Amino acid sequence: MRVISQIGDWFDRRLQLAAPIREAAEHPVPRNTASWWYVFGSAALTVFLLQLVTGILLALIYVPSASEAWNSLQALNHDVTLGWFIRAMHGWGSNFMVALVLIHMVQVFLFGAYKFPRELTWIVGVFLLLMTLGMAFSGQVLRFDQDAYWGLGIGASIASRVPVAGPVIVMLMLGGPIIAGATLSRFFALHVFVIPGMLIGFVCLHVLMVLKLGINEWPMPGRVVKRASYLSEYHELTKKDGAPFVPYAIWKDLFFAAFILLAVAACAVYFGPFGPTGRPDPTIIQTVPKPDYFFLWLYALLSLLPPSMETPALLIGPVVVIVGLLLLPFLSGEGEKSWQRRPIAVLTVLLIAITLGTFTHLAGFTPWSPHMNAWSGDPVPERLLHGTTALQRQGALIFQVKQCRNCHSLGELGGQRGPALDSVAVRLTQDQLIRQVIQGGGNMPAYGKNLSPAETTALVAFLETLHPVGQAPAREAARDFVLRENSTHP
Amino acid sequence: MPNENNISRRGLFMKLGILFNGLVATALAMPIVRFLLSSVTLGRAGAYLSWVPLGRVGEFPEGQTRLATFQNPYVMPTDGKTVDTACWVRRIEGDQFQVFAVNCAHLGCPVRWFPQSGLFMCPCHGGAYYRDGSRASGPPERGLFEYPHKIENGLVTIQAGELPTPGPSAALSGKNPPCA
Numbered sequence: 001m002r003v004i005s006q007i008g009d010w011f012d013r014r015l016q017l018a019a020p021i022r023e024a025a026e027h028p029v030p031r032n033t034a035s036w037w038y039v040f041g042s043a044a045l046t047v048f049l050l051q052l053v054t055g056i057l058l059a060l061i062y063v064p065s066a067s068e069a070w071n072s073l074q075a076l077n078h079d080v081t082l083g084w085f086i087r088a089m090h091g092w093g094s095n096f097m098v099a100l101v102l103i104h105m106v107q108v109f110l111f112g113a114y115k116f117p118r119e120l121t122w123i124v125g126v127f128l129l130l131m132t133l134g135m136a137f138s139g140q141v142l143r144f145d146q147d148a149y150w151g152l153g154i155g156a157s158i159a160s161r162v163p164v165a166g167p168v169i170v171m172l173m174l175g176g177p178i179i180a181g182a183t184l185s186r187f188f189a190l191h192v193f194v195i196p197g198m199l200i201g202f203v204c205l206h207v208l209m210v211l212k213l214g215i216n217e218w219p220m221p222g223r224v225v226k227r228a229s230y231l232s233e234y235h236e237l238t239k240k241d242g243a244p245f246v247p248y249a250i251w252k253d254l255f256f257a258a259f260i261l262l263a264v265a266a267c268a269v270y271f272g273p274f275g276p277t278g279r280p281d282p283t284i285i286q287t288v289p290k291p292d293y294f295f296l297w298l299y300a301l302l303s304l305l306p307p308s309m310e311t312p313a314l315l316i317g318p319v320v321v322i323v324g325l326l327l328l329p330f331l332s333g334e335g336e337k338s339w340q341r342r343p344i345a346v347l348t349v350l351l352i353a354i355t356l357g358t359f360t361h362l363a364g365f366t367p368w369s370p371h372m373n374a375w376s377g378d379p380v381p382e383r384l385l386h387g388t389t390a391l392q393r394q395g396a397l398i399f400q401v402k403q404c405r406n407c408h409s410l411g412e413l414g415g416q417r418g419p420a421l422d423s424v425a426v427r428l429t430q431d432q433l434i435r436q437v438i439q440g441g442g443n444m445p446a447y448g449k450n451l452s453p454a455e456t457t458a459l460v461a462f463l464e465t466l467h468p469v470g471q472a473p474a475r476e477a478a479r480d481f482v483l484r485e486n487s488t489h490p
Numbered sequence: 491m492p493n494e495n496n497i498s499r500r501g502l503f504m505k506l507g508i509l510f511n512g513l514v515a516t517a518l519a520m521p522i523v524r525f526l527l528s529s530v531t532l533g534r535a536g537a538y539l540s541w542v543p544l545g546r547v548g549e550f551p552e553g554q555t556r557l558a559t560f561q562n563p564y565v566m567p568t569d570g571k572t573v574d575t576a577c578w579v580r581r582i583e584g585d586q587f588q589v590f591a592v593n594c595a596h597l598g599c600p601v602r603w604f605p606q607s608g609l610f611m612c613p614c615h616g617g618a619y620y621r622d623g624s625r626a627s628g629p630p631e632r633g634l635f636e637y638p639h640k641i642e643n644g645l646v647t648i649q650a651g652e653l654p655t656p657g658p659s660a661a662l663s664g665k666n667p668p669c670a
Binding site: 065066067068149150153154156157158159160161166167168170171172174175176177178179180181182183185279280281282283285286287288289299302303305307308310368369370372375401402403404406407417440443444445446447449450 | 526527529530532538539557559562564566567568569570571572573574575576592593596597598599600601602604606607608609611612613614615616618620626627628629630631651652653655656657
């Protein structure tokens with residue numbers, strides 16, 4: 001024991017780090033911050049360290065070359081001992097890290113911790129969030145499969161819409177005129193050197209400021225932040241009702257961090273690694289690319305925005321969000337910290353969470369995408385064909401063959417791009433059906449050039465049978481009258 | 491004795507040292523920036539756009555649209571399969587052709603041709619195009635990208651070499667500007 005302490009002393013006489021470390025560890029924090037609500041930041045840091053370790057392990061096998069990356073991922077999954085587990089840890093670690101950073105941010109926002117004097121801590125945090133998302137996207141690219149390939153295409157298409165500089169940005173992003181070897185190499189450099197390097201630097205700054213400025217006290221309704229008096233009030237609080245960070249508060253961080261690591265490992269073991277999906281071969285076009293979980297909301301948004309709003313929303317939206325986040329501590333740097341006195345803050349968080357949640361949920365089953373195989377894969381329900389005429393059955397056949405089914409469902413099967421047609425005859429009269437089929441409109445292509453008059457007649461005859469039992473099909477009231485008039489007065 | 495107005499010998503040397511470093515940094519920045527911008531300064535028509543044959547005219551039946559593949563003319567040794575590119579070739583009649591990029595004009599996903607309904611459909615966000623490439627429905631703001639093409643020695647040849655992207659003109663132009 002004495003030898004160990006002697007060795008320790010030998011190092012410390014030269015490094016002189018023991019005193020500042022002890023001071024940092026034992027600095028007093030407000031007693032009520034030793035709470036389970038204050039563990040998300042340290043958990044995010046823990047997962048970041050996990051990502052560094054698993055990332056380095058993956059780099060032992062991974063080959064950042066467009067021709068070899070996919071093969072090296074297969075080798076990791078199938079040939080290298082526990083390669084699948086390290087890949088799964090890294091993939092799930094990425095999901096957990098994005099989630100923890102977001103939860104940490106929401107907690108900081110709701111507890112008013114971004115207010116004076118912690119504005120810069122918040123701003124550095126915003127950059128940490130952006131870098132985390134950058135890591136998530138570039139990591140998805142390194143999993144060089146079909147999703148990565150077409151995901152890059154989507155990224156390039158978005159970048160190309162920047163006025164004037166668009167083409168240059170695309171060239172810089174892809175490293176050449178097409179998505180190829182240079183593209184993967186530069187995303188490798190970003191994912192492995194550039195962004196992690198910046199992340200480490202910014203994390204150090206972030207933690208340093210937490211130590212220097214102190215952990216945000218538990219917000220009490222009515223305890224208002226004022227620039228003039230806050231620092232002395234905080235100092236008073238830590239003196240009167242403070243406790244050393246180690247061990248008073250840190251044990252909860254330690255338990256939560258270990259729990260999170262265990263959760264990542266459990267997900268990794270249970271769900272396994274992400275992909276890779278098919279080979280990144282651009283000539284294989286039978287693919288339905290989808291982004292990773294944390295960008296699904298964006299995928300949904302890009303489908304649902306009206307075309308005219310898309311480019312402005314894509315280019316201006318992120319700028320507004322980022323500038324808003326950066327300005328937040330300056331716009332409300334003082335005042336109430338407690339969420340109980342900040343209803344707009346709480347509603348904002350709820351609104352954003354519900355919006356992102358809804359978009360993510362929608363992206364899970366993509367109602368806006370045609371089901372490419374519905375026309376040949378989903379049969380017309382038998383009950384719809386009972387007691388139909390030959391003409392109507394011919395119409396049902398045309399309904400399938402012309403891929404109507406890819407966008408319209410019958411009996412819950414088929415695409416959801418257009419409305420379900422189980423009761424279309426109640427909504428549209430014969431004339432309206434004919435017009436809609438031939439001219440399209442409302443988001444439907446016109447089929448006039450692709451249907452012969454006989455085919456249109458048959459198709460509409462079938463569509464007219466699509467109404468619930470006991471509910472009469474729509475019919476133009478004036479039509480019978482006009483027809484009768486015409487027949488009596490030729 | 492250094493004072494407010496006089497620069498000391500050491501102070502001068504430090505300033506000269508900073509200046510010297512600044513000059514060296516500027517000199518070194520030139521090759522670094524040029525290296526970083528190499529993909530931008532590559533030069534379009536001269537370097538990577540070329541005419542690529544897709545196949546003999548006879549391989550494409552009249553009135554039909556077929557998938558053709560070609561190798562991107564600009565190749566780096568580590569590109570692997572990514573240089574293989576697909577495109578949709580529509581032979582209207584005789585020597586009249588249209589060659590479309592597979593990339594949707596919305597965000598670049600690969601569109602598929604459905605001959606029965608005469609539509610190109612995109613699996614990502616639901617864009618649809620008619621057989622002549624014009625926009626039918628969905629989020630795209632324009633029709634499919636078209637490669638410039640010509641018939642040379644009985645071969646259908648297209649000018650290719652870059653990933654077609656919608657670009658800033660997407661919202662402004664109702665027509666189909668070529669993609670290459």
